[in-house]
Amino acid sequence: MSTLNEPRWLDQDEMAAWRGFVVASNLLNRRLERQLKEDSGLSHQQYEILVHLSAAPAGSLRMTELADKLVTSKSGLTYQVTQLERMGLVGRRSCPSDVRGVFAELTDQGREALRQAAPGHVALVRELLIDVLTREQLAVLAEGLGEVSARLRLDDAP
């Protein structure tokens, strides 16, 4: 067979799904970013760091583990944790079992900042995404994108 085969382009429906995904993603991020910054002085990234720490046992996570959850680079996380540290919302604690290890840990002030920022953020996510979709659409989105994410997680590391 020829190596000059035409690739399988996206048909109209596939293109609509892909464009919808990209555009919705960009528009949403843009809006959430604005709202969070105005309302709480936090970037979306910083907010997500607080959320993941808050959900973790003892409110602390190893840097690498946190970077994985956030889907960001390690150096990017180092930068943002430093910022949050300056704001007093997060602290660093060294790991007892591994000298190299560093725990990012939510401070009381960080917990309070999250408690204050969350309602507005969740309300906007609801208004812009969740409440726009039906229960069935949400289920399909969760299942489909969950599968997509799972596959992406797999051949990222190896």
Place this chain on the structure above:
Amino acid sequence: MSTLNEPRWLDQDEMAAWRGFVVASNLLNRRLERQLKEDSGLSHQQYEILVHLSAAPAGSLRMTELADKLVTSKSGLTYQVTQLERMGLVGRRSCPSDVRGVFAELTDQGREALRQAAPGHVALVRELLIDVLTREQLAVLAEGLGEVSARLRLDDAP
């Protein structure tokens, strides 16, 4: 009623949809970025600029219109068009009917760069997203996220 009402938090399904969306979006962007840069020396943003210009009549668009399609800031677009101009893939042309106006215009070299980059990019989008989902899931995604995007477009401008 009290103004201290608990906000409507996301239930398990809603959270799954929201997390799936965010994570899939980040992972996808990361992968596409890497692939495009390695394969064609283009960033995802630059690739999208070429795509939109290519799809436009005469291969040219006003800066503002292009920024809207890309869902990016005007200053960000100015920067990227300048980069593409240095690479010889895009040119600037002033608008006849409006002295302030500037058209970004695809060059022959730009068309060629797109022709060369597109197959690999589309193949990856297929592998990571499109082909992972069923026809029904794609339809739901297109319709749902299309609606989400449409609503976001509305109260962004006014």
Place this chain on the structure above:
DNA sequence: ACACCTTCGTTCGAATTTGAACAACAGGAG
């Protein structure tokens, strides 16, 4: 104990992104 390969988090420089400020112009009301 030793060599070897991997992992951890940070640092560094370069690239990118953003919003605000800006100057120039367009378009309409009076």
Place this chain on the structure above:
DNA sequence: CTCCTGTTGTTCAAATTCGAACGAAGGTGT
């Protein structure tokens, strides 16, 4: 025509992001 308001694209400084390189340490096999 003239003022007024909104648009257009760029510039600017600041913030953020990334990947590569790094030093330090863990873990394994011999």
